[in-house]
Amino acid sequence: MSVSGIEGLAGAAGFTPYVAPQVPTAPAAATSGVSGVSASRSSGPDFGDLVLDGLDRLDGVQRTSDSLAVQAATGELENLHDYTIAASQAAATTQVTVAVRNKAVEAFTEIMRMQV
Template identity: 65%
Template sequence: MSINGIESLGSFGAAGATGFTPLAPPQASPASGRTAGAGAASGSFGDLVLDGLDRLDGVQQSADKLAVQAATGELQNIHDYTIAATQAQVSTQVTVALRNKAVEAFSEIMRMQVG
């Protein structure tokens, strides 16, 4: 199962004077040396999970940065923050739902009888 189609949601926001780009395109992670995105589909499940968490962290950091700019009056367009905050919220909800399903599946596997 792949959720790469969610990346297309990044097109509904516009990069404004703040440089905000929703769901930024995949970039190489210097710490791990792996590239996110289409190449990650051929990676292991663990790499896909780490990639998803890295993306979630990036979306949340972007929303946090815009929140600070809005609070200090440096943000020209408040809708940039609203969009980023909504993306962060939805991304977190999706991540939690996937985690819950994975834990539920693991629990179900552990309850199975062998033999």
């Protein structure tokens, strides 16, 4: 998804727009398990790696927003809208990260309630 005008900001004041990671849609290869039960394993990145990558990107977006806030406060920032965009992007990224975390905790809690 692209928002017109954001692409031009890539070089402005070190601002790098957040790009969501793309998950490959390769078919999963089935492997034989115990008692004939098959388990599938994707050749894509591990879930843990995706989580760490997302947190690294969140940290980068927040650092960019913070540095632009300092530049705006000191008068070094020529275009105030760069900071406004970065702050909005940091807020949205944080909200998505918190929502994903909440869903993961909710799923874990639901799994722990299951009786074996």
